[in-house]
Amino acid sequence: MAIEKLSARAVATAKEGKHEDGGGLRLVVSAKGSKRWVLRYTLNRKRREMGLGPYPTVTLAKAREEAMSARRMVFEGLDPITERKRTQVVIPTFEDCSTQFIEAHQAGWKNAKHASQWRNTLSTYAHPVLGALPVNAITVNDVRKVLDPIWTTKNETAKRLQTRIAKILDYAAALGHCDNDNPARWQGKLDALLPKPSSIQKVKHHPAMPYSEIGQFWKELDSQKRISATALRFLILTATRTSEVLETQWNEIDLDLAIWTIPAERMKMNKEHRVPLCAQAIELLKALPKVSESAYVFPGSRADKPLSNMTLLKLMRSMGFGKGSQKGDYVPHGFRSTFRDWAGEVSSYPRDIAEMALAHAIENKVEAAYRRGDLLEKRAHMMQDWADYIGS
Known part of the structure; x- marks a missing residue:
């Protein structure tokens, strides 16, 4: 031939x-x-x-x-x-490489929860952007997209996340999957795109208490016997919005099933939201006196009106918290962020369960289309763990 x-x-x-x-x-x-x-x-x-x-x-x-x-x-x-x-050489994705990194290093970590904290911060913030990318294709701009949304609002979390991404990419380079020019490195890379951490001013909108301080605050709050203190405890335990708590009516509460159903018209997303009630929240509700002429769980000075938003702010100020105080410029709504940070950095619950607990909209339209349930049972376990963490 x-x-x-x-x-x-x-x-x-x-x-x-x-x-x-x-x-x-x-x-x-x-x-x-x-x-x-x-x-x-x-x-x-x-x-x-x-x-x-x-x-x-x-x-x-x-x-x-x-x-x-x-x-x-x-x-x-x-x-x-x-x-x-x-x-053919198969280059692993960032998510695959992060899983391998954690498995390779967790035996040397003193705290058993450290691996869960790594997984949670990565799955919450990094994987939605970097997860499917081969590690040799990740650019400094990709890393910036991960950090940008939280760099000024949650800078401690963002700095920790940046360090973790950099370590994973160093690990990938050591295995020969990418070069040593780490796109998550601060000096010479991200420092040209993001403000220095030391120059970032604390966010003024809804200042949130660090979850590490919530236990001590809970003890101080527990000594308060006013109905506003009970409302604030209920708000913290349920991670709901101030208006949702203060306007709660008894016909929304099912003590036997331990479920609080907030009607759509009172929700920010105009969609009915079921809140699983932990044992501590049920105990609070059962201890409340029912005012016969009021439908509200937390009635104000007038039985036909609920407590006002200012009532909770005044309570926190009386305890030494608020604008200009030494204890911290914290407000009631900020406890939702406290819960979110705990869920992402301490607990082992997936991001979507925490987002569902906060009644946040699912940004991914495809995921939203396939999301049929509200993860109630899984959220119930998470909220009980949150309550136990607060009281520990």
Whole structure:
């Protein structure tokens, strides 16, 4: 069989059709003019075709070289297609590499919860952006997209996250999956895109108490016997909005099922929201006196009106919290952020369960379309763990 029938000029000017070079190598030209190399061979009495790549990316000389290598494999009884798949280097995604990193290092971490904290911060903030990307394809701009939304609002969390991403990419580089020019490095990379952590001013909107301080605050709050203190405890235990708590009516509460159903008209997203009630929340509600002429769980000075928002603010100020105080510029609504930080950094619950607990909209439209339930049972376990953490 004659081989090397084609010339470089013949390949360059070839028209639609199949043009044989010999030895099973052919150039295939489509109706639109695109060209690709194909090698036909027979192994174990079976006819196979192997693509060698497009022309001109793969030149005539390169195609002949690849075809010769494949023919040698066939002569030795090997299938070149199978061998190519076997030898191809698979670059892991960031999510795969982060899983491998945690598994490789968790035995050396003193705190058993450390692995859960890593998983939660990565799944909450990093994986939605970086998770599906091969580690060798991640750029400094990709890392910036992860950090930007929380760099000024949750800077401690963001700094910790940046360090973790950098360590995972260093790990990937050590395994040969990417180069050593780490896109998550601060100096020379992110410092050109983000403000220095030391220059960031604390966010003034809904200042949130760190979850590490919630236990001590709870003890102080527990000594308060006013109905406003009970309302604030209920707000913290349920991680709900101030208006949702203060306007709660008894007909929304099912003490037997331990469920509080907030009607759509009182929800920010205009959608009914079921809140699982932990044992501590049920205990609070059962201890409340019912005012016969009021439908509200937390009535104000007038039975037909609920407590006002200012009542909870005044309570916190009387306890030494609020604007300009030494204890902290914290407000009631900020406890939702406290809960979210605890869920993401301390607990082992997935991000979507915490977001559902906060009645946040699912930003991913595809995910939202497939989300049928409200994860009530899983949220019930999470809210009980939150309550136990507060009281521990």
